[in-house]
Amino acid sequence: MRAVPAGCDDGGMAAYESDGVVLRTIRYGEADAVLSVYTRERGRVSAIAKGARKPTSKLGGRLQPGVLVHLMLHEGRGDMATVRGASVVRTHAGLWVEGYRLRAAGCVLETALRGLPEHEPSEPTFNLLVRTLDLLSEAPPRETPPRVDPLVLGFAVKLLVVGGLLPRLGECATCGAGPPLVGFSAHAGGALCPSCARAGEPLEPGAREAFAALVGRPLSEAAQACPPHAALGVERLVGLVLREHLGVTLKSATPV
Ligand SMILES: [Zn+2]
Known part of the structure; x- marks a missing residue:
């Protein structure tokens, strides 16, 4: 686990953006999805997309395996990032x-x-x-x-x-x-x-x-x-x- 510097205001968390290819999505909890994404900036990462499986979610349809997306990710203290936003770059329809x-x-x-x-x-x-x-x-x-x-x-x-x-x-x-x-x-x-x-x-x-x-x-x-x-x-x-x-x-x- 990464050390969090003492006195760091945001607790060591960081937001970043990256293009990435969705490798896999797994259903998680009531309405969430856990993604494996190969990103340009960080290589392969895991990220949770909260609410992605709600019928009203705009996120869910974009986060399918094989789709190239531009992601806004937030890195917490754990291993998993959180998806804050996503736009499709190429659907590979x-x-x-x-x-x-x-x-x-x-x-x-x-x-x-x-x-x-x-x-x-x-x-x-x-x-x-x-x-x-x-x-x-x-x-x-x-x-x-x-x-x-x-x-x-x-x-x-x-x-x-x-x-x-x-x-x-x-x-x-x-x-x-x-x-x-x-x-x-x-x-x-x-x-x-x-x-x-x-x-x-x-x-x-x-x-x-x-x-x-x-x-x-x-x-x-x-x-x-x-x-x-x-x-x-x-x-x-x-x-x-x-x-x-x-x-x-x-x-x-x-x-x-
Ligand atoms: Zn030989």
């Missing part, structure tokens, strides 16, 4: 008219919620999240499950880059040998050559190439970077890295 997009967006928001630490702002992460939702709200529905949509995977891979968790993929992570690389170990730090592969798991064909292409190409080209046959393999690599470094297993990554 396209997400709500197509079930596939909404489920894909749900995977992105879950990754952000579970993979990003609280109170650690990152401009590149904020921009990546907004850009992903912009693109997803216009994305075509695909045959493959939404959790392996190229934009969902592109977001996750670029998040690893921003977070400094990118595995080594061009050479063996253990001995430095070049291709062929046939295994993968998040613990060892990346792909493995045939001699070192026993320490890891098999590397699925096309996964390494697609992963590297998602790193190197803009998010708008994610579908070209990650062909459908490589998507499950990329998802698996992302999952292994998240589990190794953050101890996170995504609910949305449970095979269907």
